[in-house]
Amino acid sequence: MSVSAKSETTLFVCITCRAEVGGNAPDDQPRAGARLYAAIEAVPSELRPALTVVPVECLSNCNRACTVAVTAPGKWTYVLGALDPEVHAHDVLAFARLHQQHEAGLPPWRERPEYIRKNTVARVPALAVPRTEQEASLP
Amino acid sequence: MSVSAKSETTLFVCITCRAEVGGNAPDDQPRAGARLYAAIEAVPSELRPALTVVPVECLSNCNRACTVAVTAPGKWTYVLGALDPEVHAHDVLAFARLHQQHEAGLPPWRERPEYIRKNTVARVPALAVPRTEQEASLP
Numbered sequence: 001m002s003v004s005a006k007s008e009t010t011l012f013v014c015i016t017c018r019a020e021v022g023g024n025a026p027d028d029q030p031r032a033g034a035r036l037y038a039a040i041e042a043v044p045s046e047l048r049p050a051l052t053v054v055p056v057e058c059l060s061n062c063n064r065a066c067t068v069a070v071t072a073p074g075k076w077t078y079v080l081g082a083l084d085p086e087v088h089a090h091d092v093l094a095f096a097r098l099h100q101q102h103e104a105g106l107p108p109w110r111e112r113p114e115y116i117r118k119n120t121v122a123r124v125p126a127l128a129v130p131r132t133e134q135e136a137s138l139p
Numbered sequence: 140m141s142v143s144a145k146s147e148t149t150l151f152v153c154i155t156c157r158a159e160v161g162g163n164a165p166d167d168q169p170r171a172g173a174r175l176y177a178a179i180e181a182v183p184s185e186l187r188p189a190l191t192v193v194p195v196e197c198l199s200n201c202n203r204a205c206t207v208a209v210t211a212p213g214k215w216t217y218v219l220g221a222l223d224p225e226v227h228a229h230d231v232l233a234f235a236r237l238h239q240q241h242e243a244g245l246p247p248w249r250e251r252p253e254y255i256r257k258n259t260v261a262r263v264p265a266l267a268v269p270r271t272e273q274e275a276s277l278p
Contacts, residue, residue, distance in 0.1 A: 010266055060217070060262040069263040077216060078199070079261040122218040122261050123199040124208040127149055 008052075009072040009100045011092070013037040015055045017065035019084065036066045036085035040092060048093050051100065061121055070096050074126050075105025081121040091116050147191075148211040148239045150231070152176040154194040156204035158223065175205045175224035179231060187232050190239065200260055209235050213265050214244025220260040230255050 017033030030038070037055050040048070061067040064081035066088075071077035078099065080092065091113035098107030105126070109117065156172030169177070176194050179187070200206040203220035205227075210216035217238065219231065230252035237246030244265070248256065 008266075012264060054264075056264055058262075060259050067261070069261070071263060071266065073266065077263055079218065079263065081261075120199050122206065122208070122220075123197075124210060124216050124218065124263070125151060125193075125195055127147075127210065127212065 009050065009070065009075075009096060010052045010054055011040070011096050012054050012056045012059065012069040012071070013040060014057075014059040014061070014065070014067045016058050017062070017067055019065060032085050033066050036068070036083055036089065036092075039085050039089035043089060043093060048096070051093070051096055064119070064121055067121070068092055070099045070105075072099070072105055075099070075102075076126060077105070077124045078107075079121040079123070080116055080119060082119040088115060148189065148209065148214075148235060149191045149193055150179070150235050151193050151195045151198065151208040151210070152179060153196075153198040153200070153204070153206045155197050156201070156206055158204060171224050172205050175207070175222055175228065175231075178224050178228035182228060182232060187235070190232070190235055203258070203260055206260070207231055209238045209244075211238070211244055214238070214241075215265060216244070216263045217246075218260040218262070219255055219258060221258040227254060 013033065013036055015033040015037050016031060017036070019032030037053070040053055059067045059069060059079065061079060061081050066083040066085060067079065067081045068083065069077060069079045078095070080095065083092065094113050095107060095116045098111055099105050152172065152175055154172040154176050155170060156175070158171030176192070179192055198206045198208060198218065200218060200220050205222040205224060206218065206220045207222065208216060208218045217234070219234065222231065233252050234246060234255045237250055238244050
């Protein structure tokens with residue numbers, strides 16, 4: 001895979017999420033989603049190369065907050081939920097690296113962090129992805 | 140919005156979903172996802188103009204089956220779940236039409252079928268969507 005393709009991976013982080021895991025933050029504290037975004041941004045950039053991290057207002061997964069989505073042009077999009085801002089920043093980045101490294105954005109199941117495996121909310125194919133590619137690596 | 144943009148809307152339907160709503164199909168019957176796909180395809184084409192319906196193997200929303208996703212180039216992607224193949228084909232198509240008609244793929248909240256409002260699993264922005272556009276219409 002080309003370097004340019006790697007550079008196009010985007011991680012959307014919902015900054016309006018209230019936590020499901022570990023209870024909600026008091027009203028005078030930053031929301032859990034904003035804290036997850038800060039935790040990801042605090043990871044040294046050499047551990048998240050060529051990944052664009054974008055804060056977003058609501059990914060409509062409020063029942064299973066906190067939520068992120070990993071996507072790239074021509075690849076599958078994954079939505080991950082029930083994330084704890086104090087615990088899961090590195091798991092999210094590990095999943096994003098696997099997504100980056102796979103040409104179709106299909107991280108190998110066994111290599112995914114266990115918590116991410118259990119808390120994948122949905123995935124959506126790239127537009128015009130060949131049917132055989134979808135079937136090659138489930139789910 | 141141009142006709143060409145309208146023609147590019149895609150509805151992915153998970154055909155491996157087992158039903159959550161109304162119980163699972165017996166093993167010798169088509170799966171609920173396959174029946175939802177058939178129900179959508181059975182709707183007269185004039186009621187689903189310029190919509191490409193694509194069967195997919197697993198959208199990773201198994202806990203809230205049946206599942207579809209609506210997307211188009213440059214627009215938000217929506218994942219809808221807990222769909223009953225005997226009940227919700229027209230609701231899905233109504234939502235897809237609203238998505239088609241909105242330039243950014245953000246169906247007006249009040250116009251969405253009530254069941255879809257309550258069973259939206261996630262949404263993901265288009266890549267490089269302007270921040271102000273995200274904020275304009277929540278969730």
